[in-house]
Amino acid sequence: MEAMVDGIGLVVVEALRAAGYKESTIGQYQKSIRVLALLAQKEGGLYTPRLGAEFASMTTSPRTGRFSAQRRFDYSRLATLFDSYAATGQVSLAMSSRGGRVIVPQSADFVALWETWSADMERRGLAAATRAAYGRAAGEYLLFLEASGIASFQAADGTTVFRFLESLRGRWAQSAMWTVVTNFRPFLTFVHRQDLLDALKMAQTRRRHQLVPLLGEREEQLVVQACTHNEVSARDAAITLLALVTGLRACDIIALRLKDIDWRSSTLAIVQQKTGNPLTLPLLAVIIGKLANYILNDRPDSDLKNVFLRSLAPHLAFSDHASIYSITQRTFRAAGLPNTKAATRMLRHHAATKLLRAGTPLPTISAILGHSSPDSTNVYLSEDTDQMRACVLPMPAGAGR
Known part of the structure; x- marks a missing residue:
């Protein structure tokens, strides 16, 4: 789990973006993160609750020399998000009252x-x-x-x-x-x-499908190389490869249990967190190897049934997709791709598009991705330009005159 201000900042920004916050609001958080990073330089960039408390107390505007209510809110809110991640490994976006209790209706x-x-x-x-x-x-x-x-x-x-x-x-x-x-x-x-x-x-609120960027062949090779050449830990490599190859959702990676892995048949069998449907997937030898390496050598001693645990105490299971994003982002940095937003949504799209380009039927892709409806897979057709071009009918002679 990230302990540096810059690393936690990336996780916070991704959590805000995943929750649908406006880019202008996210930009304001990023400004505050930069100020916190400057303050953390005296600690070598390490974040601690004590540093967060000091940051939240910086309520005087350097421009006016007077108290700033906006500054107090921005800095206090950011420190709360950082503290939630430091304590639990997840970014809690819940707005609380002064007593720390989540606000609920009173009547x-x-x-x-x-x-x-x-x-x-x-x-x-x-x-x-x-x-x-x-x-x-x-x-x-x-x-x-x-x-x-x-x-x-x-x-x-x-x-x-x-x-x-x-x-x-x-x-x-x-x-x-x-x-x-x-x-x-x-x-x-x-x-x-x-x-x-x-x-x-x-109200006519319409759904908008955004194009998700995909990895190029060279980028994919760099990521796989980082995972297989021990440039990241066995845990981080296993998580990244699961997302990249199988397209598993972050919530399913978090919920993966030790008993879900069949070592003899090299498969995993889960009940999907989002749909409640059962799903069985084959695992490549490299993924099985990284899972075995992590479980046998690196996984903290714990009675928890989850495969993946936090590396820092307390050794709890991950409980938020932002933690998985932090791990995949760290792997991509090790692969020399620091500017790629390696969220599991992008990796899921990448896995689906690879299957589509290999000629895999849509119902099979739907089953592998664990979609509750085959129609959910149609969105990936828009990513396969070559296949779409093949569907275009030739223009009749003289039609353009």
């Missing part, structure tokens, strides 16, 4: 409704990440109603949906608003409020 009606919704999701066996996302969307809407002076859910009308979404645009990037709507819709369905669902539909 009895809203509290009861939110708890009923949470219990229903658990009863239906939704994945933990899904429950968290749906619960957060419902909770933020109820908080918005409460802040608007509405104390009863029956008093909410369609205009509150429009105003709620508008209130989020200052914090969420436009491209991420589809995710907000997707996480919010199940709650409105649960409470049987068709008028609110109609308002959500009228």
Whole structure:
């Protein structure tokens, strides 16, 4: 796990970007990170909670020489994010009250409704990440109603949906608003409020598919070489190769258990965290070798069932995709590719596109990636330019005249 300010800063920025924060907001965080990095020079660039506390106390503006409320918020917030990563290995973006407790609605009606919704999701066996996302969307809407002076859910009308979404645009990037709507819709369905669902539909928040950059052949070779020539630890090599070759999601790499690996058949069998569907994948010999090396020689002694653990005490399992990003980014730096954003989403797209270019049928790719629907694989068609060109019909003679 990263302990240097620059390394943790990369993880924080990736977590903010993955959560849909605006680039302008991320830019403000990056400015604060640069100031923290300057302060950390006296510690050799190492981050500690003590350094974070000192940083958060720097509330005087050097320009005016007076107290700056914005500076206090920015620096205190950044120190909180760094502290959460230093303590748990994950970046917690939860906004807390002064007492450190996550803010929840206060009215009895809203509290009861939110708890009923949470219990229903658990009863239906939704994945933990899904429950968290749906619960957060419902909770933020109820908080918005409460802040608007509405104390009863029956008093909410369609205009509150429009105003709620508008209130989020200052914090969420436009491209991420589809995710907000997707996480919010199940709650409105649960409470049987068709008028609110109609308002959500009228908001016309559309999904945007962004092109994901792929690795070139030379770049892929450099990454594999870094993993196989011991330029990174066996753990980091195994994690990077799993993402690069199999396209496993970060959440599935985190949840991978020792008993999920069949050493004799060189396969792993998991239940996907996102879809709940079973998935069995073959493993290349190099991945099996790195996994065995890590488990036998490097993995800390622990009763935890997870394969991958934090290398620094406490030796807990990873609990956030930002930790996996930190590891893949470190591998790419070792491979001489420091400017490549090696998120598992990009590596997943790379694995899918490689399979597509090799002539693998889409249903097979869908099964390997663990998609709940074969239609989810169609997005990778846009990445294969050669295959798309082959589908273009020739222009009839004289049509261009």
